[in-house]
Amino acid sequence: MKNLNVGLIGGGFMGKAHSLAYSAMPMFFWPAPAMPVRKTIAEATEDLAAEAARRFGFEQSTSDWRKVVEDPEIDVVDIATPNHLHAEIAIAAAQAGKHIICEKPLARTGEESKAMYDAVKDAGIVHMVAFNYRRTPAVALAKKYIEEGAIGRILNFRGTYLQDWSADPNSPLSWRFQKSVAGSGALGDIATHVIDMARYLVGEFASVNSILSTWIPDRPLQSGGADALGNVRGGDGPRGDVDVDDEVMTMVRFANGAVGSIEATRNGWGRNNFITFEIHGTEGSIVFNYERRDELQVCFANDGGDRRGFRTVYTGPAHPYGDGLWPIPALGIGYGETKIIEAHDFFKAIAEGTSVSPNFADGYQTALIDDAIVASAEKDAWVDVPRVAELAD
Numbered sequence: 001m002k003n004l005n006v007g008l009i010g011g012g013f014m015g016k017a018h019s020l021a022y023s024a025m026p027m028f029f030w031p032a033p034a035m036p037v038r039k040t041i042a043e044a045t046e047d048l049a050a051e052a053a054r055r056f057g058f059e060q061s062t063s064d065w066r067k068v069v070e071d072p073e074i075d076v077v078d079i080a081t082p083n084h085l086h087a088e089i090a091i092a093a094a095q096a097g098k099h100i101i102c103e104k105p106l107a108r109t110g111e112e113s114k115a116m117y118d119a120v121k122d123a124g125i126v127h128m129v130a131f132n133y134r135r136t137p138a139v140a141l142a143k144k145y146i147e148e149g150a151i152g153r154i155l156n157f158r159g160t161y162l163q164d165w166s167a168d169p170n171s172p173l174s175w176r177f178q179k180s181v182a183g184s185g186a187l188g189d190i191a192t193h194v195i196d197m198a199r200y201l202v203g204e205f206a207s208v209n210s211i212l213s214t215w216i217p218d219r220p221l222q223s224g225g226a227d228a229l230g231n232v233r234g235g236d237g238p239r240g241d242v243d244v245d246d247e248v249m250t251m252v253r254f255a256n257g258a259v260g261s262i263e264a265t266r267n268g269w270g271r272n273n274f275i276t277f278e279i280h281g282t283e284g285s286i287v288f289n290y291e292r293r294d295e296l297q298v299c300f301a302n303d304g305g306d307r308r309g310f311r312t313v314y315t316g317p318a319h320p321y322g323d324g325l326w327p328i329p330a331l332g333i334g335y336g337e338t339k340i341i342e343a344h345d346f347f348k349a350i351a352e353g354t355s356v357s358p359n360f361a362d363g364y365q366t367a368l369i370d371d372a373i374v375a376s377a378e379k380d381a382w383v384d385v386p387r388v389a390e391l392a393d
Ligand code: NAI
Pocket: 009, 010, 011, 012, 013, 014, 015, 042, 043, 044, 048, 063, 065, 080, 081, 082, 083, 085, 103, 104, 105, 130, 131, 132, 189, 225, 226, 227, 228
């Protein structure tokens, strides 16, 4: 079994999640496709980097991500920084021949995402974008049912991602509210997860008709640092402008004729990580809610009329990824497990010399959908979504 040296850039929320995944992946999936070695972690300053190395179990640390990318000992570059750094780091890593996993959204815009996609396309490396929610076992089970034809032809997809961590006007102006850093607001940050699941489960988007809203136009300034996601208050100090959306609503026409809607907000009091979808097909329906992520609700039209209705399937060993996870259904899948599965599938692709989904083509396609949503909101009209050539029907 080969060792693969990981260079992780960014030691915030995702630095924690990815480090956990590298340490736990071989404990769940054994034999592991390859052994992750937590080699180097880069953070914004030397002190933060040294602290992150101690905390997350890395052998060495640096405040210069370029040293990670240039290090011949590094096999895998893992990008877990705020969005504005993704493109520069990924392009440099591709040129250095490293395998790359990059957090979502792939970049701030379609244009930036295209440059990243072009850089990895012919580099002979494995690339992945970290849309981990599609690796929740219940979501993968929904995909299996759809592929088996269990709900027939898909008619519609209704998806939401609702949170409330930014509903308080005094939660600070972190990087997630700055267009220059984040690219967009709820759209790129969380709607993209639902867009990814809609592409995975239903298919490619043909056109969108969208509304973007910014409910809180300014927030207390925060100078740099990790995003505390609403867990601190900004106080009475100076405020800065929010130049991204707080909320997105879009209608969707899929290329296969299905229709849908997607809504996302970070200002919906009482909602935490409320990622839901309801899919209706000609032969049945599937419902998922991430806040009850062990469960998939299914209704099959061919059940007898006297027993037709939603039933709950608890994911476990009989379901996708079940052989590596817990031995009894409903022991509890957590956020960490989705990242462990993601790390497993990424390392498997590297070990076997194959590609993995979602990759930079998928990340670029999602960015083109985001751009179309922005254009549609500006024009107040339906806008067609261009297609990345390798994803053509
Ligand atoms: P965060 O704000 O918690 O952490 C970002 C870290 O990057 C901070 O510790 C910061 O000091 C560090 N950083 C900034 N500049 C740096 C530099 N030049 N070199 C090295 N480190 C630097 O942000 P979080 O939540 O970890 O987000 C990071 C990325 O992960 C974003 O792209 C975000 O959209 C994505 N994300 C994905 C999630 C998912 O479910 N897949 C969940 C949360 C975030």
